[in-house]
Amino acid sequence: MYRPTTPQSSLFDVAAVLPDALPKDDWSYLYREKILPLIDEEAFRPLYAESSGRPNAPIKAMVSLLIFMGLEQLAWRTAEYLFPRRLDWMIATNTASGEARIDHTTLFKFYQRLEGNEVARELFTTFVEAFIQTCGTSVKIQRTDSFFVHGWLRILSRYGLFKETIATFLRALRKHKPGLYENIRPELSQDYLEKDFDLTEKDKERAQRKVALMARDLYRIKTVFENHHQVKHYETFEVLCRVFTQQCQVEEVPEQEPKITLKEKPDTDTVCSPHNPDARYVRKGKQRATGDKAVITETCDPDNKTQFITDVNVVNITTPDARLQPELLDRLIDHGFQPDSQYEDAGFVTGETILAAREKGVELEGPVAGRSQSFDKFEQPDRPLDAADFDIQVDPDNGELVVVACPHQQVAKSQKRSDKTGDLLVHFDADECRACPLSARCPVHIGKRVATFRVSEAQYVGAQRHHRYMEDKGYRKKCAVRAGVEATVSELTRAHGARKSRHRKAARTKLQIIFAATACNVKRFLRTVQQCARAELETA
Ligand code: SF4
Secondary structure, rough: OOOOOOOOOOOEHHHHHOOOOOOOHHHHHHHEEEHHHHHHHHHHHHHHHOOOOOOOOOHHHHHHHHHHHHHHOOOOOHHHHHHHHHHHHHHHHHOOOOOOOOHHHHHHHHHHHHHOOOOHHHHHHHHHHHHHHHHHHOOOOOEEEEEEEEEOOOOOOOOOOHHHHHHHHHHHHHHOOHHHHHHHHHOOOOOOOOOOOOOOOOHHHHHHHHHHHHHHHHHHHHHHHHOOOOOHOOOOOOHHHHHHHHHEEEOOOOOOOEEEEEOOOOOOOOOOOOOOOOOEEEEEEOOOEEEEEEEEEEEOOOOOOOEEEEEEEEEEEEOOOHHHHHHHHHHHHHOOOOOOEEEOOOOOOEEEEHHHHHHOOOEOOOOOOOOOOHHHHHHHHHOOOOHHHHEEOOOOOEEEOOEEEOOOEEEEEEEEOOOOOOEEEEEEEEHHHHOOOOOOOOOEEEOOOHHHEEEEHHHHHHHHHHHHHHOHHHHHHHHHHHHHHHHHHHHHHOOOOOEOOOOOEEEHHHHHHHHHHHHHHHHHHHHHHHHHHHHHHHOO
């Protein structure tokens, strides 16, 4: 049952009982005065039944505890233990001595209620609004970056994946159908449920031999149980079938057992652990991860005294950054944090995202995706030409591209839009192109009678941005402001525990990251207010 926190102060209020216990400029007093009132308990009312059930623990205190956990990277039980022992927490949450009791189960259940709805995000937005207003922070310039949030799953090689998938299924089979387990066990190449179960095999040749045998075992299990009316519905069996289909192929051999071979590259979107079939594995440079991907945006106007995180989200780890760009911009606009310029790295910036952002009145800045960022390669005399090497003008009336001349100054014979793709098809004289010294580098397709150059607005804008980034030192210097977001990522991951997920479900990981970002903003805000107060005292 929903019960709001009483606004009346208790006789045993810590600040009243022990007025000098903490210095007057302690963060806890500032938190109580400036941040606690921002937590609107009414927003949490839909999470509780109107009239039945036990009344809830004080919501303001529980939300604050979740923020403190983000601030100090604490576990549930630690938060429960510390609450009645920390004067600063009691003062900050306006909790009387003796009433600071919220057990870890209550706190975790409250966290579960927040999962899957937008209350935590709305709270984050309310805080940001209040902070940027109080500190006079401008949102005109912002920067964005993404980082991996590692899950708890062990990264398995194909050897480990096969072994663990078979073992997980056999464990379930042994538990529910011991007779069937005893029947299948002698048909397999090894005892998968032996005690010393090692998921690694250092000897490469031995591992390859074993992987081939395990692929055959997967096939045997699949064929034996795929028509069994009960076993075929086991989740572990469905995962086993998926792993087999994604990793192996069956070659039919006449009058013999089919040949099982391993796919050179497994299918995309593959299961990487039988314990969480939704988890995905990615590799980026030296980083290998299974888990989720977090995206953060923060203000970065150099005139701002304090920068705040304005948006945070958690998505599937395999989602490309460029696909996240439009929705993160929409969120910023919806929440009233629309920037004029947004600085991002090459993962987010493409011709398409630049154009989509421009339509919303935002200029996306940074190097574009899909091109080498090597200056040496760009300056090489034999580098491939692109759309930005052509003389192209944009019609000011309708925004249409007009190709005036090619890099060899040949004027186009004709140009029209493709009915299928909408791309601009520009025709040049094929004989002239064949004789051209630039033809090996040129993107035109030289046919028998005509040479065709195909270009879209997005390709042109992307190529133009690439040329600007590679040629204009001043622009690169301007884009360097983006690098500051790496420090915020480092702060979130090292100081607020955002590198590792505490949960298996993506919705809970998202909550964890939202509270980590909220904690980071709260810390920055309190620090700024404390510094201003001290500066005022010194000048007085
Ligand atoms: S190949 Fe044809 S279109 Fe390309 S630069 Fe040479 S003349 Fe121009």
